[in-house]
Amino acid sequence: MASIKEVSTVIAIDKDKNSKYAVKWAVDNLLMKNTSCTLIHVIRTKALHPRNVENASKQGRPPTNEELHQFFLPFRGFCARKGIVAKELVLHDIDVPSALTEYIIENNIRSIVVGAPNWNVFRRIFNDADVPSSLVRSAPESCTIHVVSKRKVMNLQPLGPSENKIIKPTTKLLKETLSLKGNSTSQDLFFRKSYKNGILRQSSDVIYFGQNNNAIQQGKAYISSEESNPPTLSDENNLSKLIDGSKLNENQDAVRNSNSSSSTNSSSKSPRTLETEINKLKLELKKTTEEYTKACREAVMAKVKAMDLEKFMFEEEQNIEKARLGEEAALALAEVEKQKTKAAIESAEMSRCLAAIEIKKRKQTEKRAMQKEEEKQIALNTNQPDNILCKRYNIKEIEDATNCFDKALKLGEGGYGPVFKGLLDNTVVAIKALRSNITQGDRQFQQEVDVLTTVRHPNMVLLLGVCPENGCLVYEFTExxxxxxxxxxxxxxxxxxxxxxxxxxxxxxxxxxxxxxxxxxxxxxxxxxxxxxxxxxxxxxxxxxxxxxxxxxxxxxxxxxxxxxxxxxxxxxxxxxxxxxxxxxxxxxxxxxxxxxxxxxxxxxxxxxxxxxxxxxxxxxxxxxxxxxxxxxxxxxxxxxxxxxxxxxxxxxxxxxxxxxxxxxxxxxxxxxxxxxxxxxxxxxxx
Known part of the structure; x- marks a missing residue:
């Protein structure tokens, strides 16, 4: 036995218009948002290989691109607008009702929606069985069959294997039913044929009466009433009413008992008394019918309200779930931002500490450098002329060499002072004299003496001597x-x-x-x-x-x-x-x-x-x-x-x-x- 699978709703489709009405009605009235359904199309074949019959009829297969465009694509829009996930399958079998029945049993389907059949002249003549009628006879009791046309919906409960309680109308009632006006639709013919074939059981939700059928008759005796107007096939408002078959049987039993009693006592009662009783029964029947119709109407309204409430609760649950997920996402994002902020603060603090350490190191380095510089300057200032590693001249020798700083011997002017050409020790030299008004002149003098006496290089000017008394420096002469x-x-x-x-x-x-x-x-x-x-x-x-x-x-x-x-x-x-x-x-x-x-x-x-x-x-x-x-x-x-x-x-x-x-x-x-x-x-x- 096949394992029980996920319960869902099946919609049988074809290329006729009623399939479109069936899908639209199922999406609007039977399915809720975020649910799923299965769209099935059955392809009739002349013969199948014996080994592939079972798999082909029960499991089905996805549609090909050609079948998708031909059968399924027009119905995707109905499901997508309502947020319904549609699964699409194609079944192969010799008989369409048999394929649907096997799929219902295999997958434990609780509800199937089919379009009402189109009755043409040939099908009327040969009294051919339609898909809904066949499903009523072969489908399991746990599955509800919804037959949908353009303006009518009929809910049928299939016959069980042990159930034989079928209402069989009398010959006269069938004749009156089949002799409706010529303007009835093909769906009306289906409903009349279904009643004729005895497929409307006591648990059926909808029963249609003939337009001229104003009485419920048993055998040859019947009760006619000109005052009552029961619903007709052409009345669109009465097509949605659900009439229970068991209630109808009770009314029929009451009429039969009344007729039997009337026929038995007709010889003993006067015509006036008989007419009075008949009118009384007619009123009671009319009252019972009205009460039952009202109860059915209230039941339908209650069912609609229950479905609306269930749909509302489902949407509220979805909104609450979305809000919860949003709140969790917001909390997670806030936590991430908190961690980022914490990391940024720690990084800034570390940078500040490193900057403080660097500043401290730099200050220490500068302080040590200044101390060394001061020590060097103190050592330079305390040096005696005997420490100078070059020849020392007195002021008279400098004046004699420059002819008392004659302007004719002046070679140029620098930031330190003028430079003169002179002759010392029979050698042409350049003598740079310290300007008297220059600031820090002594320091520059001592700095240049210190550098030039400690370094020697072919590309550095050669210091030949100094005159510390007057701040003069004697260089080699460059021609x-x-x-x-x-x-x-x-x-x-x-x-x-x-x-x-x-x-x-x-x-x-x-x-x-x-x-x-x-x-x-x-x-x-x-x-x-x-x-x-x-x-x-x-x-x-x-x-x-x-x-x-x-x-x-x-x-x-x-x-x-x-x-x-x-x-x-x-x-x-x-x-x-x-x-x-x-x-x-x-x-x-x-x-x-x-x-x-x-x-x-x-x-x-x-x-x-x-x-x-x-x-x-x-x-x-x-x-x-x-x-x-x-x-x-x-x-x-x-x-x-x-x-x-x-x-x-x-x-x-x-x-x-x-x-x-x-x-x-x-x-x-x-x-x-x-x-x-x-x-x-x-x-x-x-x-």
């Missing part, structure tokens, strides 16, 4: 003056060729790297510019004027910690912008000054706005126009490489500038080697 004089052709000097300019750029970077790699503490020049770069007779570059140089802690040479200066120093257009704004000094502060000097070497222009000028020319493809016009044979490709490197050195932030030892100097050496061996005599001869 070709400063780089600034030669770039701007002071005293009509010839322009420097491009290969010599590349060599000078390389030597400047070499001397600067030497200062940055000084041990134990790097030295930052802080005032690198063309006027502080000297050129010897053979155009060897010498970096001078280190009076503003600073000894910074080794930690300040890296990229993480900077040495904080309370006051900036240097020439405006060459000062590192980040150092000028924050006071944080590092070895890359000199890289910015080097970038400006390199741009001046290739353009021959002043420092103001030179970086922007070259950058715009490169972007516009006019780079050759900004090169020094006094040099006619610039190698454009190599010069463009030098300009791009110089622009990287002029970046606003220290961390964006390239490294001097690993990036800048190797590139400058490569460009210097392109010039080959320089013939300095040619340049000297052209002066």
């Amino acid at each position: 070709n003056g400063t780089l600034e004089d030669r770039l701007f052709q002071k005293d009509n000097t010839p322009p420097l060729p491009w290969n010599l300019r590349f060599k000078i750029a390389s030597e400047i970077a070499t001397g600067l790297l030497f200062l940055h790699q000084t041990k134990p503490e790097p030295i930052v020049h802080r005032d690198l510019k063309p006027s502080n770069i000297l050129l010897t007779k053979n155009y060897v570059t010498k970096i001078a004027d280190v009076g503003l140089a600073r000894l910074v802690p080794p930690s300040a040479a890296d990229k993480t910690t900077q040495y904080h200066m309370t006051a900036t120093a240097g020439t405006f257009f060459y000062i590192d912008p980040e150092y000028q704004q924050t006071g944080l000094l590092g070895v890359k502060s000199d890289i910015y000054s080097l970038g400006v000097v390199l741009l001046q070497i290739i353009t021959g222009k002043g420092p103001m706005g030179v970086a922007r000028l070259v950058e715009e020319a490169i972007h516009e493809g006019k780079f050759e126009e900004v090169l020094d016009p006094n040099v006619k044979d610039w190698p454009v490709e190599e010069t463009l490489s030098l300009a791009s490197l110089a622009l990287k050195c002029c970046e606003m932030r220290k961390r964006d500038r390239p490294d001097l030892g690993s990036v800048i100097l190797p590139e400058l050496n490569r460009l210097s080697d392109l010039g080959g061996v320089l013939d300095t005599d040619i340049v000297t001869a052209s002066r």
Whole structure:
């Protein structure tokens, strides 16, 4: 025996109009929202293979695309609008009612909806059995059959295997029923044929009477009444009334007893008395019929109200469930947001602690650096002249060497003071005198003496002696003056060729790297510019004027910690912008000054706005126009490489500038080697 499956509602469909009415009625009246139903179409076949008969009739199969469009697709809209899930199956069998009956029994179906049959002339003549009538005879008692037409619905209870209580109308009543007016619909004919075939049982919900059938007759005797108007097949309001068969049988028994009694006593009673009793029975019958009709109407209304209430309760349960799920989702979301907020607060607190630790470390580093600086300055201020590692001159020797600082011997003017040409120990020297009104002059003097006496390099100017009494410094004499004089052709000097300019750029970077790699503490020049770069007779570059140089802690040479200066120093257009704004000094502060000097070497222009000028020319493809016009044979490709490197050195932030030892100097050496061996005599001869 098949196992009991999930109970559902089945709707049998075909291509006729009544199938459409059946689906619509079931969706509107029988099914509730979020429930399911099964749409079944049976295909009649002439014969099936014996092994496939059982499976084909009981289990069914999903429809093909052609069957889906032909039978099922028009009914999907009814179910979708009501939120009903429809399962679609196709059954194969020789007989349609047999296929439906087997499916009902196999799946324990409690309710099946079918369309009323269309009765044509041939079916009337041959009295062919229709699907609803066959289902009434073969379906189990637990299944209710709903027969639906355009304006009528009939609920039938199938006959059980042991039930034989069928109401069989008399021949005369059947004749009156079948002799209705010609304008009856095919569905009316079905209802009359069903009554004729005796399929309306005592438990049936709806019974239709003939239009001219105004009496219930038993045998040959019947009672006629002109006053009563029972419902007819054409009366649309009476088609929805449910009339119980058992009540009708009771009324028929009462009429039979009355007729039998009347016929027995008719000979003993007068016609007037007989007529009175007949009228009385007629009134009682009419009253009973009206009471029963009213009770049926109230039962239908109660059933509708119960269905509405059940539907309302179901919807309320759905709303409550949705509200509960929404509340749970909101609580979950709130919990997630709470966790995010907590994590953000913890992260902010951790960041604040790390920032406080970093600030504390920086302050400690700055404090230690300041203490070392103060100790160094104290040591420098307490040094005696005997500690100076160079020759010491007195003021008279300095005055004799400069002819008492004759203006004719003046070579130039610097921030520290004037520079004179002199003769000491039969050697031409350059003497830099301290200006009397300069602030912190003694400190700069001592700083330059300290740096130049502790470092020696071919690209650093050589300190020959000092005069501590008058604050004079004696340097080696450089015949070709400063780089600034030669770039701007002071005293009509010839322009420097491009290969010599590349060599000078390389030597400047070499001397600067030497200062940055000084041990134990790097030295930052802080005032690198063309006027502080000297050129010897053979155009060897010498970096001078280190009076503003600073000894910074080794930690300040890296990229993480900077040495904080309370006051900036240097020439405006060459000062590192980040150092000028924050006071944080590092070895890359000199890289910015080097970038400006390199741009001046290739353009021959002043420092103001030179970086922007070259950058715009490169972007516009006019780079050759900004090169020094006094040099006619610039190698454009190599010069463009030098300009791009110089622009990287002029970046606003220290961390964006390239490294001097690993990036800048190797590139400058490569460009210097392109010039080959320089013939300095040619340049000297052209002066």
